[in-house]
Amino acid sequence: MKLYHMPGACSLADLIVLQWIGMPHEPVRMSMETLKSPDYLATNAGGTVPLLQDGDLSLTENVAILGYLAELKPEARLLGDGSPRARAEVMRWLGFLNSDVHKAFKPIFTPGRFLPDPQYASALADKARAHVRAYLERLDQRLEGRDWITGERSIADPYLFVLTRWSRNKKVDVDGLDNLACFAERMNGDAGVQAALAAEDSALPPAMSPH
C-alpha cells in the first residue's frame, strides 16, 4: 500500500490512521511540483494529496481514503461500533471538517487562486481567518466534556488535528479555545501521531506549502 502525501497537508490524517490500524505502507512524499507532473496527474487529475494505492485500487478524496482504511480494520472502531448511527455520526463530522473547515483555509493558503491581485490577498486571508475561527468555536464547543469529536476515537479526529495545526501555523485566532488546545495536546502525545509525523518528515524533497 502506498500513501502519497505532502508534509503539512491533510494527508497527515491518513498517515495517522495507517498507524492506528497498524497497516504496513510506503509513504511517498510529494511536492507542489511533483503533484502537477504529467505522471501524477494521469493517476490523480486533481493534482492533490492524499492518494492511496492498494493493489489495483487508486483512491483519491480524503474522506473516501479514511473510510476505506477504517473498514480494513473494523476492530479498531474508527467508524464507530459498526451501527448505522455511529457511522453516520463519524461521517457527519468528517463531512463538516472536509467540506466546510478545510475549504475555509483555501483563501489563506492560496489567495491568488481567488483574487489574482495581490493587493487584496491579505484582506481576503483575514476574512477567511474569521470564518475559520467561527468554525473552530463550534468544534471547541463540541469537544466540551469529550476527548474525541464523536465521543469515541474515530477517523474524524486526525483530520481535526490537521486543521488545528493549520490554525496555529496560519495565525488563526485560537484564543480561549481550550477544548481544542487540549485535544491537540492529546493528539501530539499519541504514539501513532508521533510516528506519522516522523514518516511525513523522513523523505526528501523538503516540505513545501500544502496548497
Ligand SMILES: N[C@@H](CCC(=O)N[C@@H](CS)C(=O)NCC(=O)O)C(=O)O
Ligand atoms: N478534495 C480533495 C482535496 C485535497 C486537497 O486539498 N489537498 C491539498 C493538500 S491539503 C493539496 O494537495 N493541494 C495542492 C493543490 O491544490 O494544488 C480531498 O479532500 O482529498
